[in-house]
Structure formats: C-alpha cells, structure tokens
Amino acid sequence: MRSSPRNNGSATIQYEKTEGNQLFPVFLKLNNLHTVLIGAGNVGLEKLTAIVSNSPSARVTVIANNFLPEVHALASAYNGVKIIQKAFADTDLDKADIVIAATNDTELNTYIRESAHERKLLVNVADKPDLCDFYLGSIVQKGDLKLAISTNGKSPTVAKRLREVLDESLPGELDITLQQMSELRNSLSGDFAYKVKTLNEVTAVLVDKKAEINKKGLIWLIWGTLVLAIAITFYALWSKDADFRTYVEHIDHRFYYFLGAGFVFALIDGAIGMSYGVTSTTFSLSMGISPAVASMGVHLSEVMSNGIAGWMHYRMGNINWKLFKMLVVWGILGAVMGAYILSSLEEYSKFTKPFISVYTLILGIVILRKAIQVGRKRTGSKIKKINLLGFGGGFIDAVGGGGWGSIVLSTLIAGGRHPRFSLGTVKLSRFFVALMSSITFISMLGGAPWAPVAGLVIGSALASPIAAKISNKLSAKTLMMAVAIIVIVVSVNSITKFLLKVF
Known part of the structure; x- marks a missing residue:
C-alpha cells in the first residue's frame, strides 16, 4: 500500500507505508528540559522514578492535590525535583517542555492533553496509548550503554520481561568496552576510512562466536592445566620425598x-x-x-x-x-x-x-x-x-x-x-x-x-x-x-x- 505522492521540485516521491511499530526512538536530554508531571499516586511515583533513575539531574515539577510519602522521599533525594501541592491549571504548562499526565481522572488527563497541545507540547498520558505523543519505554542500562524497549503501547508487561532478560544477559563489563573504544577512537589519526577499518578490526571479536568460544576454552585450559600441574607435583613429592610426606601427614x-x-x-x-x-x-x-x-x-x-x-x-x-x-x-x-x-x-x-x-x-x-x-x-x-x-x-x-x-x-x-x-x-x-x-x-x-x-x-x-x-x-x-x-x-x-x- 502506498501513501499519497508528494511533489518535491521536479521529482515525485512515493513512500512505502509499513506495518508494525512506527515509533521513532529518541533519547532526550532531560537535564536541559523542564518536565511537568501531574499526579503523585502510584502511577506518578512510577513515572518520577523512571525519570530520575535515567536522568538524576532532570528538572521535574510534580503537581498534585495528594502525594504518596514515597514521592516526597524520592523528591528530597534529587535537587531538580520540585513539588507543588495544588489542583492543576493550564497555566502550569506555560514553562514546560515535556508533559506527563499520571492522574486517575480521565477527564483531567484529557484536559491536560488539550492544554499541552495548545502550547505545542508533547504529552504522555499514563495507560492511555491513544492519547500519548510518546511512550516511556523499559530501559536496560550498563554504564554509558542504554537500550530502550517499546511494544508500541501494546504490552508494558512484555517490555518489562524483555528488560529483565537483557539486564541479566548483558554483562556489566560492556561499559568498560565502551570506555576503551572511546579512548581508542580519540587516539586514532588518519582519514575517516582508516578509522572505520581499525574500529571494525577491533570490534570483530564481539560478533565472532568462534573467537569467544576459543577465549573461554583457553581460560579453562589454563585453569585445568594449573590444577593438573599442582596435582602431579603433589603426587610426585608424596611418592618420592619422605620429608614432604611426613610434613603433610603432620x-x-x-x-x-x-x-x-x-x-x-x-x-x-x-x-x-x-x-x-x-x-x-x-x-x-x-x-x-x-x-x-x-x-x-x-x-x-x-x-x-x-x-x-x-x-x-x-x-x-x-x-x-x-x-x-x-x-x-x-x-x-x-x-x-x-x-x-x-x-x-x-x-x-x-x-x-x-x-x-x-x-x-x-x-x-x-x-x-x-x-x-x-x-x-x-x-x-x-x-x-x-x-x-x-x-x-x-x-x-x-x-x-x-x-x-x-x-x-x-x-x-x-x-x-x-x-x-x-x-x-x-x-x-x-x-x-x-x-x-x-x-x-x-x-x-x-x-x-x-x-x-x-x-x-x-x-x-x-x-x-x-x-x-x-x-x-x-x-x-x-x-x-x-x-x-x-x-x-x-x-x-x-x-x-x-x-x-x-x-
């Protein structure tokens, strides 16, 4: 199925419409943006936790009539989090860059969305995928490496399970690899083609299963050889050295x-x-x-x-x-x-x-x-x-x-x-x-x-x-x-x- 053609100068370009997840993934610098979160119940706590866990210096204003004690505790641990206990008003979004609606009031969430759109702001409405401009995905982090998982709003539970699997599977040492690769990249001289070639040679081992198997095999070979050497040495001394045998027996x-x-x-x-x-x-x-x-x-x-x-x-x-x-x-x-x-x-x-x-x-x-x-x-x-x-x-x-x-x-x-x-x-x-x-x-x-x-x-x-x-x-x-x-x-x-x- 093709979309309507667009005229671009003298050429006509037709875009192929694809099925499935058509979300465009981005990573926001929340430290440089102002996020307004409306709601401080269980859902609000979940959203705030996700924000500060990924961006500890994020500027967040939380607005609600009632607050869970956990929200106050979390806010006190981060300097960028500000709490305002009041009913929501559309003027609260005047200085916002990102809006998250996390209340249990459907009408209020709809009003927050309309107020955000009037100001050309992106909004996330909790548990309402059809009302969202963006989703908060499940995150896997290993130092500077960060992976975001999205199910297109279909199943947060599946995204959570995938995050748990990846978090256990990916070793924490990946961050060391990233730091070393960064240092290597900065140390390389020459043109772009040379840098790409060098980095490809260095990272080839990451996808070379045979090399990985050989490395593990070498480690176990060294360990096994060491244990065998100790055993043979012990047996030789025990059978031929009377003083050693006497010492061991005592x-x-x-x-x-x-x-x-x-x-x-x-x-x-x-x-x-x-x-x-x-x-x-x-x-x-x-x-x-x-x-x-x-x-x-x-x-x-x-x-x-x-x-x-x-x-x-x-x-x-x-x-x-x-x-x-x-x-x-x-x-x-x-x-x-x-x-x-x-x-x-x-x-x-x-x-x-x-x-x-x-x-x-x-x-x-x-x-x-x-x-x-x-x-x-x-x-x-x-x-x-x-x-x-x-x-x-x-x-x-x-x-x-x-x-x-x-x-x-x-x-x-x-x-x-x-x-x-x-x-x-x-x-x-x-x-x-x-x-x-x-x-x-x-x-x-x-x-x-x-x-x-x-x-x-x-x-x-x-x-x-x-x-x-x-x-x-x-x-x-x-x-x-x-x-x-x-x-x-x-x-x-x-x-x-x-x-x-x-x-």
Whole structure:
C-alpha cells in the first residue's frame, strides 16, 4: 500500500507505508528540559522514578492535590525535583517542555492533553496509548550503554520481561568496552576510512562466536592445566620425598576440612552474592574454632575477593564516592573496635561462642527472608545516618565473622538507594574494612590455629575462577533457602549444646 505522492521540485516521491511499530526512538536530554508531571499516586511515583533513575539531574515539577510519602522521599533525594501541592491549571504548562499526565481522572488527563497541545507540547498520558505523543519505554542500562524497549503501547508487561532478560544477559563489563573504544577512537589519526577499518578490526571479536568460544576454552585450559600441574607435583613429592610426606601427614587435619568448606562457601557466595561470612563462621564454630579465629579466617579470605570486585566496580563507574568515604571511615573504626574486643575475649571463647551462634541464627533468618522476597520490589525512605550504619556494620561484621553485606547493602537498597551503585560502593569499602580487621586480629592473636585459617583462605581462592559461572546455573532463591536452613539448624544445635552444658 502506498501513501499519497508528494511533489518535491521536479521529482515525485512515493513512500512505502509499513506495518508494525512506527515509533521513532529518541533519547532526550532531560537535564536541559523542564518536565511537568501531574499526579503523585502510584502511577506518578512510577513515572518520577523512571525519570530520575535515567536522568538524576532532570528538572521535574510534580503537581498534585495528594502525594504518596514515597514521592516526597524520592523528591528530597534529587535537587531538580520540585513539588507543588495544588489542583492543576493550564497555566502550569506555560514553562514546560515535556508533559506527563499520571492522574486517575480521565477527564483531567484529557484536559491536560488539550492544554499541552495548545502550547505545542508533547504529552504522555499514563495507560492511555491513544492519547500519548510518546511512550516511556523499559530501559536496560550498563554504564554509558542504554537500550530502550517499546511494544508500541501494546504490552508494558512484555517490555518489562524483555528488560529483565537483557539486564541479566548483558554483562556489566560492556561499559568498560565502551570506555576503551572511546579512548581508542580519540587516539586514532588518519582519514575517516582508516578509522572505520581499525574500529571494525577491533570490534570483530564481539560478533565472532568462534573467537569467544576459543577465549573461554583457553581460560579453562589454563585453569585445568594449573590444577593438573599442582596435582602431579603433589603426587610426585608424596611418592618420592619422605620429608614432604611426613610434613603433610603432620598437618592439622582440619586444614583439609576447611579447604573443602572454603571452596564450597565461595561457590555459594558467587551464586547468590552473599552468605560467605555467615556460612564460614557457622562451620568454624561447629568445628571447635573460637569466634575470634573464625572471624579472622573469614576476613583474610575476603580481602582479595573484595579487592578485585571493588576494582571492577570502580572501573565500571559504580562507586558513590561520598557514600564510600563515610562507609569506609566509620566501617574501619567499627571493625577494628570489634576485632579488638573479640580478640581480647579469646580466653572466654566458650562463653562468647553461644552469642555468636545467636548472631548467625539471626543472619540465617535474614537470608531465609531474603530468599522468600526474591523478585519483590522494595521501597523505603533513604537512610541518612551513613556513619552509624558503617560503624555498626563494621563492628558486628568483625564480632560475628560476617554480615557487612547483609547489614549495610540490604539497608541501603531497602532505603531506596540505587542497587548498582550501592553494591559497588559496599564491595570496595568492604576491602578496606576486611583488611583492617584482619590486621587487628593477626596482631592480637599470635598463637592462633593457622591450619584451618589457611584452608579457608586457599579454598575460597581456588573457587573464585568458577564462582561466577556457577551463578548462572543455579537458582538463587533455592540456594539461599538451603543455606539459610543449614545455618539456622547448625546455630540452633550449637546454642542447644551450650544450654545443656549450663543446665
């Protein structure tokens, strides 16, 4: 089917009319525009959240008679958001560039649309595709990479599901690739044809599946060769070197138990992003290790893993530096104090063990609750006292042998902070907190049983190359529930044994 011909000088051009989604995608610089949002209920909150999540410096005026508390909380976190509690008047659009109608009044939404069109303004009317000049699509973002998904207003649910799939499939490291490509492009000299050729050669690997497979195969080949080399070396020394065999036979047998346990706990942590501290501490206490030594082993094994994770988040731009400074300073103070107190009570470890078991029991319940709530949207008021959160998190983490992520990260996200920046900031600050608490423990515990500690550290290090791959194969919810149940059962058993001895 063809449209009516248009005359363009001496030529007549006919355009082919196409079916399907004919929307033209654009990305607006909302930082340079004034958006007026009418409505502050659930739909208004959803629209405002979408705006500030993508453009934190956007200038937005929200007009409504009644406001949800979450709207006030969200507005207080962004300087560009202004709230006006009043009934809508058409003069409210005099200085607007973009208009969004998000009320539950159909007549009012129609009036807002007419007022916007009188001023030649583009308007979005919530849940009314026929009245919209533009739609707010589902967004997938990895640093500077941003993808917008549109179903032409047919099914926002499908767009949301596609966003979830793409968000999980696209690696966060894509942003590093973008930054490197930008630097490469700026460094190239020569004409346009040469630059295009060079960039094509560099990016060919992105579409070359064979190259990707070869790269993964090479990584696994190197890892497998390393493990095989260690095994062959160990066997050769065991069979031919009597001194080596004698030395191995006299190693504390707990080393091997903790080696396997550290490996498994690191895999679990890689799959669900938490629980390494609580599982390691619970296991250590059940093996007769004192709370101070258990906490030292956990923190020593977490120094390297959190350092690498923090560096990667730094490279991807996932660090909120203002939040980081407050967390790391107060977190270190709390961790050092907690490590000092716990180490000073080492001779009373038989009395401190049940208290730590109560703590791990509580963390087990927290993990179980998180497993039940996986996938639920959580909102709340943003926490303001970061210094108290950092100090408390560091202190409890050192005393209990874990919990920094469960306490600090969960609180930040539940308080409405961006999950990606919260995770990056908490991971980087965790490196310094774990390092300083480890130093404190080592300086205080001169005669600690180092074999179990070494087993935990080495086991977790061996698991790190494959932990990320495990995360894509297992159900996080199922694994979290299993971990929570095990932690709860072991903690209750430890508490019961103590009570039986006392009474």
